[in-house]
Amino acid sequence: MRLLFVFAVVIDFTACAVQQHPLTASAAASLKGRRVTLATRTPTPFFANDPNGSPSHSVLAAVIAMSEAGTRIFRENDIADPAPHMAQQLSDDFRRLYGLSLEQRALYITDDDPKQIAAAHPTSDLILDVWVNSLSLEPFSEHPSRYHVKYTAYLRLIDAKFVHLIDGKKGLVIAFGTCSRIPEETPNAPTFDDFLANGAQRLKHELEIAAQSCANVFLSKVLTASPTP
Numbered sequence: 001m002r003l004l005f006v007f008a009v010v011i012d013f014t015a016c017a018v019q020q021h022p023l024t025a026s027a028a029a030s031l032k033g034r035r036v037t038l039a040t041r042t043p044t045p046f047f048a049n050d051p052n053g054s055p056s057h058s059v060l061a062a063v064i065a066m067s068e069a070g071t072r073i074f075r076e077n078d079i080a081d082p083a084p085h086m087a088q089q090l091s092d093d094f095r096r097l098y099g100l101s102l103e104q105r106a107l108y109i110t111d112d113d114p115k116q117i118a119a120a121h122p123t124s125d126l127i128l129d130v131w132v133n134s135l136s137l138e139p140f141s142e143h144p145s146r147y148h149v150k151y152t153a154y155l156r157l158i159d160a161k162f163v164h165l166i167d168g169k170k171g172l173v174i175a176f177g178t179c180s181r182i183p184e185e186t187p188n189a190p191t192f193d194d195f196l197a198n199g200a201q202r203l204k205h206e207l208e209i210a211a212q213s214c215a216n217v218f219l220s221k222v223l224t225a226s227p228t229p
Contacts, residue, residue, distance in 0.1 A: 028225035037103040043081035046070035047136040077200035087130035118171030146189040151210035177222035179214035
C-alpha cells in the first residue's frame, strides 16, 4: 500500500499539520515524571523520478523504477532515513517540555493498533511513534525540468498504560498529527542533476529542512497541549 502514497496530491505548500489531534490539557497534566520510548519502523522507500531512466510502459513499472532509483541515490550518497533523526529531536524537546525520562531502548513496531503495541511491549509507558509516510523527488507538473522534494510525516503519542474500561486492554493514542511539505515552484527551482550534484548536497539539505519543519509543527501543534475550552 505504501507505494501508492507517492502519487497522492496534497494541496499544501509549506510544512503544516494537515490533520491533527493535539494533547488535551488533562492528558498533558498526566505526563510529568513519566517515561517515553521511541518507536522505530521499517524505513519508507524513497522514490525518485529520474529523467535519465528508461521510459516505463505501465504504472507498476514506473513505481518500481522510481523505487530503484531512490534506493540507488540514498545508497550512493550515504543518505539515511530522515525519520529517526526527526523522532530523536522531537523526543528531546518533548521530554524537556514535560519533564519526562527517556527509555534508552527503542521499540520496533509493525502494528498500527495501539492495543496490540501495548500488549507486545508491556513494560512501556509512553511511546512516541514518528515515521515518514511518503518521500519522493519529483518534477513540477508545469515545468518538468524543475524538481522538488515531497515529504509527508506522521506522529502518534501512545499511552501504553491507559486501560480501556470495556475490555481491560491497555494502549491509547492520546495525540497524533500529519505534516506535509510540498514546496512551490520558484524561478530558481533545482533540476534533477542539481539535487544530486556534490554528493546530493541539495537533496540532503532539502530533507533536513523538511524534517526540521515537520518537527517544529509536531511540537507546536500536536505535542503542546491545546487550550482548555
